[in-house]
Amino acid sequence: xxxxxxxxxxxxxxxxxVGCGRNEGTTKHSAKKTKAPxxxxxxxxxxxxxxYKVGDEIRVEVRVPDSLTVDSVVYYFNGIPAATMTGNEPxxxxxxxxxxxxxxxxxxxxxxxxxxxxxxRQVELLSDIVPEQYGYRLVNTYPHDIGAYTQGLIYYxxxxxxxxxxKNQSTIRKVRLQTxxxxxxxxxxxxxxxxxxxxxxxxxxxxxxxAQICYVYDLNTFKEINKFYFQNKEGWGxxxxxxxxIMSDGSxxxxxxxxxxxxxxxxxxxxxxxxxxSDLNELEYINGKIFANRYYTxxxxxxxxxxxxxxxxxxxxxxxxxxxxxxxxxxxxxIAYDAGNDRLFxxxxxxxxxxxxxxxx
Numbered sequence: 001x002x003x004x005x006x007x008x009x010x011x012x013x014x015x016x017x018v019g020c021g022r023n024e025g026t027t028k029h030s031a032k033k034t035k036a037p038x039x040x041x042x043x044x045x046x047x048x049x050x051x052y053k054v055g056d057e058i059r060v061e062v063r064v065p066d067s068l069t070v071d072s073v074v075y076y077f078n079g080i081p082a083a084t085m086t087g088n089e090p091x092x093x094x095x096x097x098x099x100x101x102x103x104x105x106x107x108x109x110x111x112x113x114x115x116x117x118x119x120x121r122q123v124e125l126l127s128d129i130v131p132e133q134y135g136y137r138l139v140n141t142y143p144h145d146i147g148a149y150t151q152g153l154i155y156y157x158x159x160x161x162x163x164x165x166x167k168n169q170s171t172i173r174k175v176r177l178q179t180x181x182x183x184x185x186x187x188x189x190x191x192x193x194x195x196x197x198x199x200x201x202x203x204x205x206x207x208x209x210x211a212q213i214c215y216v217y218d219l220n221t222f223k224e225i226n227k228f229y230f231q232n233k234e235g236w237g238x239x240x241x242x243x244x245x246i247m248s249d250g251s252x253x254x255x256x257x258x259x260x261x262x263x264x265x266x267x268x269x270x271x272x273x274x275x276x277x278s279d280l281n282e283l284e285y286i287n288g289k290i291f292a293n294r295y296y297t298x299x300x301x302x303x304x305x306x307x308x309x310x311x312x313x314x315x316x317x318x319x320x321x322x323x324x325x326x327x328x329x330x331x332x333x334x335i336a337y338d339a340g341n342d343r344l345f346x347x348x349x350x351x352x353x354x355x356x357x358x359x360x361x
Contacts, residue, residue, distance in 0.1 A: 024087060027152040036227050040065060041109055043119035046351055053273065054098055054128040054309075061090035062107050062119060069111065071263035076106040079144070095356030099307050100127045101276075102271030127271040127309040131301070132361065134314040137226050143180030146326070148173075152206070152282060159183070160336060160345070160354075163206050164196035170194030172206055172222060176249075177345075180354070186222040188215075196238035196282055198245060200259050205245060207235030214238075214262055237283035237292065241305070250270045252276035254290065254308070268308035269300075277301055284335035286344075289345035300327060300335065300346075314359060316346065324352055 001036035031083075033171055045061040052058055060075050070088040077098075081229045083091050093105065151170075152163035160175040175181065188194050193209035203225065204217040214235070216226035233255070237248040244265060245257040252270045258262065270277040270292075279295040289311065290303040298319070303313035316332055330349030337344055347354040 008197075039069065039117050039119075039244070041117050041119070043107065043121060046105060046121055046123050048121065051124045051126055052095065053126045054100055055096050056125075058093040058095060058105060058123060059090055060093055060105055061109055062088060062109055062288045064109065066089050071110045071112060074108045076108070078103050079106075095125060096256050098125055100125045100269065100271035100309060125271075126275060127273050127307075129309050130273050130313040131310045134312055136314060136316060136319070136357040137357060137360050138319075139358050142177055142345075142354045142356070144347050144354040145175075145180055145182065146350055148327075149330065150282075150334040150347055150351070151195045151349075153336040153345065153347065154197065154199055155336040155338045155343070155345060156199050161197065161199060161204065162334070163168050163194050165194045165209065165349075167191060168194050172197060172204055172217065174222075176352075177288045184222060186217065196236040196248070198238045200240040200245060205238060205240075207238050207247065209235055212225060215292070220243055225243075230262060232299050236295075239283035239285045239290065239311060240328040241285050244283065246283055246305070248280040248292065250281065250295065252278040252280065254280065254283075254303070255307075258304075258335075268305070270303055270308045270310060272310040272313075277303075282333050282335055284337055284348075286337045286339075291337075293331075293335060295333075296331055298332055300332075318351065319346070319355060320348060320351055324354075326350070 025105045038093055042063040045059045047140055064070055073085045073088060073252055075083045077093055085091055102124050104120060104122055108116055108118045110116045122268035126316045149165045149169055150162060151165040152159040157210055158228055160172050160177050164171045168190045170192050172186050173182045174184040176183055192211055195209050197204055197206045202219050203217055206215045212230050215224055216229045218225050221351045233249040234251045240245050247255045247261050253267055254270060255267045256265045281293040281295040283290045290305050292301050294301060300314040300316060301310050304311055328350045332348045334347040343356055345354055345356050
């Protein structure tokens with residue numbers, strides 16, 4: 001009687017054959033990993049992690065082997081051609097007109113019509129201004145709702161307008177300065193964490209923290225008339241100039257926004273002579289400058305809206321007395337300006353008082 005292999009043995013053999021063939025094919029036809037070609041030149045300057053101040057010259061220099069002849073080098077700053085040099089001459093890149101923050105330096109070396117190499121490096125520009133130091137003089141004290149987690153504060157047409165935060169507590173409200181009485185109020189939905197507010201063209205704009213929504217209300221009725229969605233940013237502070245909204249997100253960046261579309265027109269990095277000025281929170285636009293609370297500090301900084309340079313710093317320590325502080329008392333936050341009477345008001349989150357102050361050097 002003839003013996004036939006079992007079905008299990010046949011299947012096992014077929015698996016081995018197929019498996020071997022697949023491995024062999026993979027070995028024969030697998031793509032080889034190719035390394036990027038080695039550059040024959042080297043960027044000598046600027047060095048990595050180098051900081052400069054606005055106004056400094058940045059020396060850009062490329063090291064080329066003696067065996068090679070360079071036709072020309074084109075130097076770029078932030079993607080814009082800055083100079084073309086014949087041969088391999090180093091270049092002193094001027095920064096007098098630059099803004100502080102991170103910038104890109106690039107050198108493209110041409111050997112002939114077909115052969116070239118490019119080197120790029122990021123540099124950091126600090127502000128060339130040492131901020132002026134200010135303190136304050138107390139002018140007047142007014143009552144403030146101790147239950148208000150103040151996120152935005154505005155003085156407009158004889159009234160204070162305030163935006164408050166925290167879930168289940170977020171509101172916009174109209175407040176009588178002299179008494180702290182809330183005259184008119186609108187609550188946000190329970191899940192909304194309200195942030196900075198501003199008034200522009202008869203409307204109140206209110207940011208939200210994580211919802212990435214900016215609500216727009218009628219100034220007189222507080223009725224919601226629009227809302228905008230923004231992406232990839234937290235909402236912190238909000239103010240406005242004559243034709244733009246200005247927004248902070250807790251970083252050292254400020255965003256200038258089209259009020260009709262809520263799209264970013266431009267942005268600046270805020271720097272002083274030591275580095276970036278972070279934790280920018282509540283904002284107020286005063287006489288062409290941006291005043292900003294710095295979160296978790298007793299400090300207000302004054303910023304040039306064109307350059308991002310910190311021009312002045314106000315030390316607000318001691319404004320709220322120890323006797324007025326409760327376990328719930330939170331940080332300084334809230335700046336409002338009465339342009340008609342040149343009055344400056346400040347308060348804080350869950351503070352029982354609002355203060356009129358005068359800046360002093």
